[in-house]
Amino acid sequence: MTASRTRMSPDARRRQLIDLGIAMAGERPLETITIEAVAEAAGVSKGLIFHYFESKADFHLQVVREQAQGMIDRTAPREDVTDVLEVLRSSVSAYVDYVSHKGNAFIGVIRGAASADPDIRAVADRTRAVMSERILERIPAMGIERSASTELAVAGWMAFVEETLVRWLADPVTTREELIDILVGALPLLSQLVGDTVTGTP
Numbered sequence: 001m002t003a004s005r006t007r008m009s010p011d012a013r014r015r016q017l018i019d020l021g022i023a024m025a026g027e028r029p030l031e032t033i034t035i036e037a038v039a040e041a042a043g044v045s046k047g048l049i050f051h052y053f054e055s056k057a058d059f060h061l062q063v064v065r066e067q068a069q070g071m072i073d074r075t076a077p078r079e080d081v082t083d084v085l086e087v088l089r090s091s092v093s094a095y096v097d098y099v100s101h102k103g104n105a106f107i108g109v110i111r112g113a114a115s116a117d118p119d120i121r122a123v124a125d126r127t128r129a130v131m132s133e134r135i136l137e138r139i140p141a142m143g144i145e146r147s148a149s150t151e152l153a154v155a156g157w158m159a160f161v162e163e164t165l166v167r168w169l170a171d172p173v174t175t176r177e178e179l180i181d182i183l184v185g186a187l188p189l190l191s192q193l194v195g196d197t198v199t200g201t202p
Contacts, residue, residue, distance in 0.1 A: 010052075013052065016042060017042055017049060017052060017053075017059070018062055018066055020038050020041050021033060021060075021062070021063035022067060022070075024037065024038070024041075025067065025104055026102050026103075026104050027104060029104065029107075031060070033060070033063075034056070035049050035050075035059065038059070057117055060117075060120070061117065061119050061123070064109060064120050064123050064124075065123055067102075067106075067109050068109045068123050068124070068126070068127040070102075071098055071106065072130050072131065074094050074095075074097075075091045075094045075098065076134075077090070077091050078091075084139075084141040084142055085142070085184070085188070087138060088138070088187065089180065089184050091134070092161075092183050092184050093180055095165075096176060096179060096180055099165050099168075099169060100176070106165065106169075107166060107169075109124060128158055131158065132151075132155060132158055135157075136150070136151060142188055156190065157186060157187050157190055160183075161183050164179070164182070164183065
């Protein structure tokens with residue numbers, strides 16, 4: 001159904017178009033969202049959309065950026081919790097809840113690393129970097145020294161979390177709480193294993 005056209009300020013119109021893109025990306029893969037579909041939903045001409053975005057690729061990029069920022073904001077560590085494992089559990093819980101509500105959007109962001117568009121790949125890489133750095137800043141509180149090896153372990157854990165969530169979305173064979181236990185429990189075990197390997201601890 002085509003929306004009736006209303007007059008908006010440039011900022012409001014651009015915001016409306018991005019919000020429509022985000023809503024559509026929550027229902028279907030980003031690459032299937034056409035400018036024609038967005039224009040119809042907004043009740044505007046296709047030409048007007050190109051007044052705000054250089055191309056379909058640019059529109060998709062802005063949508064992915066917004067999705068990524070939303071995911072980063074949603075999973076920000078709680079400042080009122082001091083125990084590092086509680087902070088981790090809180091962030092992972094928020095991550096799982098985000099994925100539960102915005103599955104396609106989540107997949108669109110994390111799969112951006114495989115995109116042919118270098119700008120979208122950069123968004124995916126930046127999102128992982130932000131979330132990894134949050135963990136690396138806190139692992140000394142677990143008694144784990146930050147090093148090149150633990151950075152590698154955290155990167156591996158991030159990939160494990162992403163793949164596990166994608167599979168869980170398709171086939172939720174565990175409960176939410178069981179999934180969170182798996183994801184939270186894996187990080188200190190993996191990081192400690194890497195630390196022991198580097199130091200030669202049996």
